Amino acid sequence: MKVLLVHAHPEPASFCTALRDTAVDALSQAGHEVTVSDLYRERFNPVAGPDDFGSRRNPDYLVYSLEQRNGWQSRTIAPDIAREAERVLESDLLILNFPIFWFSVPAIMKGWIDRVFLSGAFFGGKRIYDRAELTGKKALVTATLGGRDHMFGPDAVHGEINGMLRHLLQGTLGYCGFQVLQPFYAYHVPYISDEDRRQWLADYRSHLGSVETLPQIPMPTLDNFDDVLRPLTRPA
């Protein structure tokens, strides 16, 4: 498999970085080809804006998604966006590796999504979920957090963690057609012992060993919706 691992952590010596290195090592040893986009190291620009387009369909009024389509088709989109989009399109597996900030990705990774997940190339108006352009690819979220695992679950204080991250798992990755694998969450990371951290790394290596057969998070199928995406009524 071709793997694109997108990593974002402000501390180069972080445990999250050790997860990145574990993934590169484990997947390479298993014969996969891994490319890393290290957003902090590359000082990736996360702010979607008018400078992302070398030529504009409408120079007077910016509708970002329409300019994405135009910029991709006319090959005038910013070079950093084109490079990252091509990396996604060439990969079979996308890994997002990050510390959870506010139950989501850090802003630098949010901007990677805002700028690189191109309307027209990754999805279209009604080409979403199982009709989107990226169907057939897999995506894995690997995230560290300070909270403990008992803080997540149906009766827990924050509710289900996959529910907190639904905007990412379903609304972003599933929306573009990815098969979204069960995420790998490492809990309570700043407060645990080095031995516990080594155990998390071993667990992650094992998780990655079964990456081709991991369970997937269920996604909507457009078979259940009409041509303006209203739910189909079915015979009782």
Added chain:
Amino acid sequence: MKVLLVHAHPEPASFCTALRDTAVDALSQAGHEVTVSDLYRERFNPVAGPDDFGSRRNPDYLVYSLEQRNGWQSRTIAPDIAREAERVLESDLLILNFPIFWFSVPAIMKGWIDRVFLSGAFFGGKRIYDRAELTGKKALVTATLGGRDHMFGPDAVHGEINGMLRHLLQGTLGYCGFQVLQPFYAYHVPYISDEDRRQWLADYRSHLGSVETLPQIPMPTLDNFDDVLRPLTRPA
């Protein structure tokens, strides 16, 4: 009331900007004092990193939240962060005004949250939800999106929109103690007539007219959890 309106849109002439201006006008006319943080215009830096701290508790290893606490207490945190955090602390109502990008805020606003929502000043280890520092303040999410309203709901293709935004409504605003008001969502914005857009603005003015009595989204109460935030078991 003192109101802080945080606005982020890459197009200065956008409908989202008209929502901002409507809020400033309606709230000022009602006697409230409104401050606007316009993140694109101010070129707000959204990337949380080591440069956010003038002096470090630990210069060799960055744990962002620990340095936030230290930087706030010692008044050595970056001036843009200090200014924005003080604006939040001085306000009674926070309005986040943005176009929905990937079922969340644009990266520049995510970075405003990552950098400004300070550990120690806005919340602490177990000072979250109804024990957090910002209890008593209200928050309103005002967002534009391309999707139609029938795409959201219990049986709709994307599920509930407040569920998609749970990381923001509960995981960010509720977490810090805000009373989170029912959001104002303007749907299908790029595709509707100018007359329909004027109607959205009139509806928003009316929504803001009842801002002190709008329904709130339910949040967890720590009364139901023990001192490590495990659910309390109750007699049957």
